[in-house]
Amino acid sequence: MKTATKCVHWLGGDEDAYGAMVPPIYQTATFRQPNAVEFGEYDYTRTANPTRTLLERQLAALEEGAYAAAFASGMAATTALVRLLDSGDEILAGDDLYGGTVRLFERVLPRQGIKVRYVDATDPAAVRAAISVHTRMLLIETPSNPLMRIADIEALADVAHRAGAWLVVDNSMLSPCLQRPLRHGADVVIHSATKFLCGHSDVTAGALITNDAGLYERIAFQQNAEGAGLSPFESWLLLRGLKTLALRVERQNASAERIAEYLSRHKAVKRVFYPGLGTHPGREVHRRQATGNGAVISFTTGDAELSRRVAESARLFAIAVSFGSVNSSISLPCYMSHASVPEDLRAQLGPPADLVRISVGIEDVEDLIEDLDRAFTIAARLAERCAASIGK
Template sequence: MKIGTRIIHTGETDERTGAVSVPIYQTSTFAQKSVDHFGKYDYARSDNPTREAVEEAVAQLEGGSRGFAFASGMAAISSALLLFSPGDHLVVCEDVYGGTFRVLTQLFSRLGIESTFVDATDPAAIEAAFKPHTKGLFLETPSNPLMKIIDLAAASRIAKAHGAITLVDNTFMTPYLQRPLELGCDLVLHSGTKFLNGHSDVICGFAVVGDAELGKRIRFIQNAFGAVLGPQDSWLVLRGLKTLKVRMEESQRGAEKIARWLAGEKRVDQVFYPGLKDHPGFDVHSRQASGPGAVLSFTLDSLETTRRLLEGMRLASFAVSLGGVESIISYPAKMSHAAMPPAERAARGIGDNLVRLSVGLEDAEDLIEEMDRLINC
């Protein structure tokens, strides 16, 4: 089956009753019949049928052997990083989500886990950053917020040659557009809050593995650490997943129109979007993904123009997050990357005139008309 069909036909039926919508098992515990033999479910932190259904659905879409649902995207990332031990070293793409940067530099560093941030668009830079004690390679592509493109197949080959695992945050692309496990990566992460759920009403995260042994390790961490997704939120994600294809296709069409328009505007200095042929890494992205996605970033000519656009938009919510049915415009310097020190942001090109736009399901022409009025007034 093609990915669009698989989206509809994953986790859609309750095996016990035949219900085409998996029930919400709103329970904390499960009664047992035998002292010697417990049933499949005993305590909801360990397993819940509704959470299990969404975990299986996301795993199938990513082409993985097992999926795990967490209470947030950062819970998924932090739990995955618990695979590593004191003395381990990680190579991380420098243009990484601010929350990931924060947890690596302020929490996991305290546990003796070292990180080196590199320009991962250059495979030679990845190779050069590896050390004898490097155990992991953490990537985002397209990256947040500058949409940098990393060759996942080449990067994972480097990691494997060094005996390290490759972790990829696939939030921007979703499995509809990009499946890192098929490119040789080991663990895929999502802020399911974004496109997977798609309706700005759930906080959740996912991890998906290809290798069964790695899955056992993540399973142990998930159960021991306990940052699991609740049944109601699991059900909402299952419902949101059903429309993933149509949402991504429509939002992507809008993003392409808006990116082309922005590229021709005199008050726009630069547009970052992998759907533009002059975007660095366009060929690599076209090879490993089936579309450019619905998120783009751009820099404006002044802080005044930037402020006027952010505060004046009515058809796009000026807010943290992305991936909803409504367009969301955000300010990386004070939102997604506020946790990153100013000097680090500046070194990565995340300036005060940078804007990120997640295109929703509004008519693109309406969004362009409003942006045009605010930028060029």
């Protein structure tokens, strides 16, 4: 089946005793057992739940993986994965990452004796030079958040595997509709399922997908041991969101390409970060491993105050963290999604203060462009008034 069909037809439908067209929700904490000395297929929802199992099967199928584990958030998924490392191990990470990931790496992992170093993941040679005998995991985002940097998954898989390390790819930015990292050699795919997979801003969830049975067993053990598995209700909501994933992504991708072109021509915009533009670094690599460019665009204005005014003047683009929803949003990563980057790493890992990130929803693209145009006009007028006031 093609991806769009996999999104709609839930795996397990033929097994349902009543032929339900929609997956049932098993909103229960515990299950009756066959006798006093044996466990049935399910015993306690922290360990496993039929609704979550259905979700995990579908997530694995969408990413062309064999196994998946669903968690209470994307950060819970990432935390479970790094828990598999031992004191003295090292993570080599891309130098453009979600701020919450950096917070975990810098403020939690050192207490476990795990070291994290950062490298330009767009340069396989730099990664090869940086990897050490202690490196157990190479973690990247592609496109990265928020600068849309492109990493060559296949090349980095080769580098990681030669060093005996896992390649972990965060695919939250594109979803399996546009990119499937396991196909290119990744060992694990991470998703903040809060984003495109859910698509309606009503679920916080995360997932890990792999083809490695042994690795999956360790992930599932960690999921159960620390109790970070996704609840039945959130699993059910996410299953519902997946039904429209392909449709949403197609619309959002098409609209984002038009908006990126609009921004690239706007006189107030200094630079646009979007892999769909012909000038974007790494575009050819991206086209080899992805079938679309996504719905997240970043741009700079050269003036942090102007960027703030643009964000605050938009109406259809709501100021909000996260991305991937049916509703369009706008934010200043420096102050929101990446505010948790430690001060001593801001110069290396923090986005510039004038960077604006937008997530394109499913609204009519003409309305969205008109909204941005109005926001730029209002921001410019406010700047003129401020300048005039200072002049007085």
